Amino acid sequence: MTTQRNAYRAAILHSIADPKDVGLDNSYQFFDDGIIVVEDGHIVDIGETEEVLARQPKDISITEYEDKLITSGxxxxxxxxxxxxxxxxxxxxxxxxxxxxxxxxxxxxxxxxxxxxxxxxxxxxxxxxxxxxxxxxxxxxxxxxxxxxxxxxxxxxxxxxxxxxxxxxxxxxxxxxxxxxxxxxxxxxxxxxxxxxxxxxxxxxxxxxxxxxxxxxxxxxxxxxxxxxxxxxxxxxxxxxxxxxxxxxxxxxxxxxxxxxxxxxxxxxxxxxxxxxxxxxxxxxxxxxxxxxxxxxxxxxxxxxxxxxxxxxxxxxxxxxxxxxxxxxxSILQTMSEAYKIMQLQQEKLHPLKSLFLATLGGARSLHLEDKIGNLEVGKEADFVVLDLHATQLMRFRMHQATTLEEKLFVLMSLGDDRTVCETFIYGEKAYDSRGQIDEKKFAS
CATH class of the missing domain: 3.20.20.140 (Metal-dependent hydrolases)
Structure with a gap:
């Protein structure tokens, strides 16, 4: 477990409530240029980059991502x-x-x-x-x-x-x-x-x-x-x-x-x-x-x-x-895509923000672990994923056509799979990097 305070900068989206309870607009937080700060396996700060950096030490280590989205694991x-x-x-x-x-x-x-x-x-x-x-x-x-x-x-x-x-x-x-x-x-x-x-x-x-x-x-x-x-x-x-x-x-x-x-x-x-x-x-x-x-x-x-x-x-x-x-x-992304189709076959809609909830905070609530995991609120365990919005040529092209956050999220869950996952963090430490794959030495017996 790292004791160093690290920051990760990208677009950030996470679910904070069930859309059926609070409406779509109040069910999530989105920071177009956001930072999540991690220390001792937990999230200690999150928000817009300018505001978070004003609260953090000047020499804090920052990893910056381009065309990426950070969300809860x-x-x-x-x-x-x-x-x-x-x-x-x-x-x-x-x-x-x-x-x-x-x-x-x-x-x-x-x-x-x-x-x-x-x-x-x-x-x-x-x-x-x-x-x-x-x-x-x-x-x-x-x-x-x-x-x-x-x-x-x-x-x-x-x-x-x-x-x-x-x-x-x-x-x-x-x-x-x-x-x-x-x-x-x-x-x-x-x-x-x-x-x-x-x-x-x-x-x-x-x-x-x-x-x-x-x-x-x-x-x-x-x-x-x-x-x-x-x-x-x-x-x-x-x-x-x-x-x-x-x-x-x-x-x-x-x-x-x-x-x-x-x-x-x-x-x-x-x-x-x-x-x-x-x-x-x-x-x-x-x-x-x-x-x-x-x-x-x-x-x-x-x-x-x-x-x-x-x-x-x-x-x-x-x-x-x-x-x-x-x-x-x-892939939970592929699972979200199939869930949408199951709803369609019943003449029901499954909004992408609702899918995000089911795949993260809804799962945590089902397990009665929402006090520990499920989103990126301060105090939660630092399990998060960095998603590449341009993971494939088709996704890159389609994302350029998308005009709203909801549309981009729907493209992500419709076209996304393991190729979309750039990095995965477990308890504040990088467990997977698509560029270097999984560190075999780290988990050696």
Missing amino acids: FIDTHIHYPQTGMIASYGEQLLDWLENYTFPEERRFKNPVYAHKVAKLFFDELASNGTTTALVFGTVHKESVDVFFEEAQKRKLRMIAGKVLMDRNAPDYLTDTPESGYEASKELIEKWHNRDRLLYAVTPRFAPTSTPEQLATVGKLLEEYPDVYMHTHLSENKKEIEWVLDLFPERDSYLDVYDHYGLLHKRSVFAHGIHLSDCECKRLADTESAIAFCPTSNLFLGSGLFKLPKLEEHGVRVGMGTDVGAGTSF
Whole structure:
């Protein structure tokens, strides 16, 4: 961690509120010629260059960027690190896709050497796409989570992850028991939760792969450790929902299965939530649970169209998720583009400023971390990204046609990808530079 005070000068844009609550004009701050000042891993000043420099020491170190935009690091509220090696697997919907691709790949993570190799690649991909925080699935193997956290700790990342819990309807080589899953989760919580910037999520894969006995142990863990997260899947696929109701005929709905075992609380995050009733939406809101909107995987697996206005009408917290490997890109920018298209298919609009909120501050609120990350306010942890507005010849040409900030932001989210990310900063330190790529020596074992 650097103790030197450093300043970074460029156009600066960050979200400060949800547009649905305050209107578009009051939802962001923009400084056409701005400076962000960082010290000890935190933001200590931000604003127009002339005003900030008047408050800072005359000899402060300033890095200046041309044709760049600084914004808060992106937050991915649902992603699977063990599925990095099976991204872009052809031709299945959810349940067949799990059996044919996911489970065989996750078997390999019993080997910590392989898990470490993938973890390094996973974090490199996040950095090169400007993602600075993620809520992450491991595998059923305790080793996969230890390796994940060890690598995240080296990089000073704010990450949330957990061991997958499955005790039925999965291959024998990937199942645990209620007792073994509980004990391993407990050990991992004690070891990693609130260690540096790391946090733990109790992680049942989804209701069909856990018996009632195992779901009860998840509820027990949440009672014993009330500040840990709970991360699982919900109502992604219609056949999945039918299966859940067959397995739990005494429950009223898919969500009610989780609710019955005490799995809904303010740090519960459910991926997808495509096919939810009004009652389920209300219950999510009442418990302060969140939904991860995963547009690329929803389209890739043909799962359905996410109903953002319905969730927001009920007051449910929503963040953005790539859902790699069913999602086809680590890029939150590409994810924002697909989210826009999903809204279009429902005759709804997704304004670029709303997309920025979902990808940053909205994600932080979904994780109840908005006091630490999510935008560039003074006092927040210094996770930010430098975006190149002229990353490609087409983007450069298109940006010259754009006349407003909103139009430029829309071009950025429509045409942007990892090529757009110039630099990524983690806790005040540069973690990625597109000109020099990732510093391998910095993260060497």
